[in-house]
Amino acid sequence: MVPALIEGLVKQGWFVGTDMIDAGLCQTLMQEIQHLARHDILDEAGIGRGKQHHLRKDIRGDAIHWLDRESEAQRLYLEAMAYLQRELNQALYLGLFEYEAHFAHYPPGAFYQRHLDSFRGRANRVISTVGYLNPDWPSDGGGEMVIYAADDPARELARIPPSAGTFACFLSETVPHEVLPTRLPRASIAGWFRRNASLGGLVDPAR
Numbered sequence: 001m002v003p004a005l006i007e008g009l010v011k012q013g014w015f016v017g018t019d020m021i022d023a024g025l026c027q028t029l030m031q032e033i034q035h036l037a038r039h040d041i042l043d044e045a046g047i048g049r050g051k052q053h054h055l056r057k058d059i060r061g062d063a064i065h066w067l068d069r070e071s072e073a074q075r076l077y078l079e080a081m082a083y084l085q086r087e088l089n090q091a092l093y094l095g096l097f098e099y100e101a102h103f104a105h106y107p108p109g110a111f112y113q114r115h116l117d118s119f120r121g122r123a124n125r126v127i128s129t130v131g132y133l134n135p136d137w138p139s140d141g142g143g144e145m146v147i148y149a150a151d152d153p154a155r156e157l158a159r160i161p162p163s164a165g166t167f168a169c170f171l172s173e174t175v176p177h178e179v180l181p182t183r184l185p186r187a188s189i190a191g192w193f194r195r196n197a198s199l200g201g202l203v204d205p206a207r
């Protein structure tokens, strides 16, 4: 699994695999996000970080909750990501030092317009990850993540249904991607491996 992931990142800047996350773990994480959604504990997602953070439902329509190791399932997911971080650092000398991740819940009709997860020069988010939690996602469910070519953001390279167990990762600074409008409630965990980025005394705010 990990060698294929590393090869995908090196050769094309992205990787997608199905059955990458344990089915029982997916189920437990799905129950957690459903609980958060039902009890209105999720936060509306915005764009920008720090003081520039603001809501833009015309750009993204998900609601989020940052993982904080409050459950065994979250700890297991974060441990798997810590393992991946070590493997990536060993193979690619990326100097990744931190991982941040949030549950994301897209209600029917929600989408996330084409974007990059990190801006060049800010050197904050290096590799993006998305783990999908939705069992039995139907072919007409919508909500696919579309990956576009780095050198031609109009050229579609992959369309990924958000099916439980599927795991995607890509270079945060260069790979444009989008979440198409979903027809059904859609659950995922979006996360980012970060480099230590305090540039010219400017502290890079997490999140």
Ligand SMILES: O=C(O)CCC(=O)C(=O)O
Residues within 6 Å of the ligand: 104, 112, 117, 130, 144, 145, 177, 178, 179, 188, 190
């Ligand atoms: O959920 C997905 O498929 C991708 C989400 C995304 O692009 C993001 O949260 O930055």
Ligand SMILES: [Fe+2]
Residues within 6 Å of the ligand: 115, 116, 117, 128, 177
């Ligand atoms: Fe993204």
